[in-house]
């Protein structure tokens with residue numbers, strides 16, 4: 001089983017990229033609230049793009065934190081959330097992601113409280129960094145009803161943290177361990193984000209991260225492969241250099257071997273110990289609405305994206321619009337392929353569910369994809385539908401990585417419009433120039 005990244009991987013990725021090339025072909029959108037889906041449970045995704053420092057490997061929409069600008073931004077967020085509520089949207093879960101939502105703890109708590117007042121939320125997830133794991137932040141989040149805290153650790157290896165330019169701002173691996181131990185038990189789920197296949201990471205370093213992880217009291221880990229969109233590649237080439245994709249399989253197998261069965265897979269890269277099965281809104285929610293700047297929504301087969309310009313975002317919300325500026329109504333085939341991707345990534349596709357959602361045409365249209373997964377031993381058919389095998393987990397991890405790299409590329413194209421906003425180091429909330437998206 002020590003075969004390297006090889007021909008089958010390359011074939012699957014190429015076919016996957018070809019078959020999903022239409023997902024992000026966006027057209028201008030009016031920006032009014034989209035129609036409320038007739039059925040299903042939805043997730044409210046709230047994007048908070050502020051960070052204390054901008055890590056070179058990061059492929060998300062993030063800007064240097066600025067207190068005044070962040071306060072205005074949170075105000076707009078709450079307005080936009082109310083707009084969706086008044087239009088009839090109802091959500092059963094909420095996810096506060098970033099950037100780093102805890103850069104403004106009081107604003108964050110006020111926004112969570114509003115979301116809880118408006119919607120009957122069973123789960124509330126918040127992303128943070130190791131430095132913010134202290135009682136002054138954790139207590140109010142717990143009181144506000146947060147059920148899952150996700151901490152971006154990336155690695156416990158100081159050398160890699162220095163490479164990632166995180167050591168100075170977010171602390172050493174030992175400090176992250178101490179803070180995690182103190183945070184354990186605060187929330188039903190404490191998730192740790194780690195990354196594998198970083199430049200300079202070797203098997204010994206990965207094994208050490210896995211060993212430490214098991215002792216810090218976290219009951220979930222999201223172990224991401226390093227996702228390399230063109231902008232990330234450029235930044236990394238200038239600093240640490242690029243990693244070798246041929247190591248992915250061995251790293252991934254090491255992760256599975258060390259985590260399972262103590263941790264149970266919840267998706268191809270998320271593993272949970274005791275309790276909760278899954279926290280991936282992409283997999284579980286029937287639809288999701290993204291509020292804020294640089295957020296995506298998926299509603300009844302249409303993908304939407306909001307403006308990446310914070311100034312434009314504020315103005316749009318003040319005019320009674322959402323942040324949405326572009327949309328893509330996916331073809332029926334693309335909707336089904338997207339469903340297959342996220343469901344298989346979430347470990348399985350339920351036959352009855354797919355029948356109710358799309359009818360028998362789902363199986364006719366995706367006959368080739370499903371047979372290929374079975375033939376490769378990536379999925380096994382049982383009385384309920386298709387289950388991902390261990391071999392399949394590796395391929396779905398690769399495919400989801402490729403999908404997020406395309407999303408990263410899209411983000412970079414959008415962020416190119418707001419260079420002014422991004423290239424103002426240490427700025428004091430500059431008067432931002434109007435930009436189209």
Ligand SMILES: C[S@@+](CC[C@H](N)C(=O)[O-])C[C@H]1O[C@@H](n2cnc3c(N)ncnc32)[C@H](O)[C@@H]1O
Nearest residue numbers: 057058059098099100128129152193224226227
């Ligand atoms: C949006 S960040 C929020 C976490 C928080 N800001 C922090 O860094 O501590 C969520 C996670 O995405 C992951 N991530 C960001 N860029 C990535 C990339 N290029 N490849 C893989 N994972 C990445 C990191 O593990 C990170 O913790």
Ligand code: SF4
Nearest residue numbers: 051054055058098099
């Ligand atoms: S990894 Fe986290 S802290 Fe670093 S830039 Fe991305 S969102 Fe910000």
